[in-house]
Amino acid sequence: MNTPALCPENPCYRAEIKVDILTPTVFLYSTVNNMAISRELPSLQSITAFESEFPSEDVIIVGDPVHSKFLLAGAVTANRSFTFLTAVREARRLVKIRVLQPSIKPEEPPEEILILTGSDWRELLVQYAQAVARKAGVTPMKPAENLTGYCTWYYYYTAVTAQDFQENLNALRLHRESYPARVVQVDDGYQTFMGDWFDRNDRWPEPLETVARRIRKAGMEAGIWLMPFQASTASRLYREHPDWFVTDENGETAVSEGWSPKPDHLWACLDATVPAVRDHLATIFRTFRAQGFTYFKMDGLGFALKNGRRRDPAATAVSAFRLGLKTIREAVPDAFLLGCCSPYLPCVGLVDMCRVGPDTQPEWGTMIPRALHCSMERWWMFDRWFRADPDVMFTRTDRIRLTLGECRLTVLAGILTGVTLTSDNLGTLPAERLALLRRAAQLRMRNVRPAKWRLNCYLNTFSGTVDGKAALAVMNETEQEMTVEFSDFNLPEELEEILQPAGMQKNKIIVPRHDAVLLVAPERRTK
Structure with missing residues (x-):
């Protein structure tokens, strides 16, 4: 070579x-x-x-x-x-x-x-x-515990109100022993237009600073969702500063069609090579930080790599993107930054966590398998480049079309990555689902890597350790049941299944379709 x-x-x-x-x-x-x-x-x-x-x-x-x-x-x-x-x-x-x-x-x-x-x-x-x-220059990551937290998106989507948020905050506080959420994040739906992050719509009458104060008073960290590099052509920011955005070869604003409804659907990309834009980015994050927000979900980062003309002709889309990220990192050095829809390599060393799979949803369809496949096939990134976010777990029984086994699959993805976030309303969870959420918060598999692999097949069997003991995680997202023989993985003939939990198993376990198991070796006995 x-x-x-x-x-x-x-x-x-x-x-x-x-x-x-x-x-x-x-x-x-x-x-x-x-x-x-x-x-x-x-x-x-x-x-x-x-x-x-x-x-x-x-x-x-x-x-x-x-x-x-x-x-x-x-x-x-x-x-x-x-x-x-x-x-x-x-x-x-x-x-x-x-x-x-x-x-x-x-x-x-x-x-x-x-x-x-x-x-x-x-x-x-x-x-x-x-x-x-x-x-x-990434600081070695050895997270002592799972990152737990709540966001509104997969329960309310953009229709969320301040009252909805407060009800869930109350439920999180009430069920702290079952699910000790570390972060409570205000998600998409509070703003008027993309880009106007301090302009609230009429469903959010109170200042966000008040919301952050209530989250902290409840014993949790306050998080906020935003798309720092995007503004819709309907936004006040775009109207006031049209010269801040990437342009096409004709000098017109280069736009992408986003997921927001009209008239908020055409998104322009801020040009981070413009000094005023970097001042604007720093001001946004410093202001939210001063209001008490310490966790930032930065969504739509892929849209920030829009091809076109920038103020600095020597800049590339990638270098401008990194310049913007560096500006944010320096503005809030003590905050936790989550990158979503982002390219991975340009983010390494500048964010604390990255989404490693596409959006999930509360029904099986194609989205859950896609999210599982993408997240788990990036096992080698976990806690090496950043904390890896597989998107939220589902444990609820309302506003959902998932079986208990399918919910367990999303929970096991959280246990394997160490990021166990949810959008479930804890106030509506039955006891068995709260117990599953508790296991998600408490269990962590470390040193994850594929235990068994075949060409032309998705990875679904992973080895590692749980509390220092040898462990095997099996995610059966297929349409057939799987028989797992312990001897195939050089494991003891008796293992304890702790996700369902199904207790001690001998020699093998059968995993139903659309279900998951987590097997752990028993404690070693000393004479």
């Missing part, structure tokens, strides 16, 4: 990593650089086509699974450009990995690329994640 070299004849950075793999089935690990799903495929694929190309973003692994030989190529930085990697197979032989960094000009140094080889693709991903974290 060769280290990537600059190709000066092209307008952007292109390189090739030479490989030579001749085997009937070539192993491929591929991914996308954000929480969205662009390809409806598992991350682990077999390359069997006679002649084809196989793309990935940020990182890619190819190899010979029969002889356990793997090669990883991954971007370590994303200061000015994303990195796109493509494995190329010609005449039954994998011959190269192409590297493309579209925002890097020929005279510029490229983003750093790391190449690793080894016998275990899982270990290569861990090494890669650690290298990126070191480069970004």
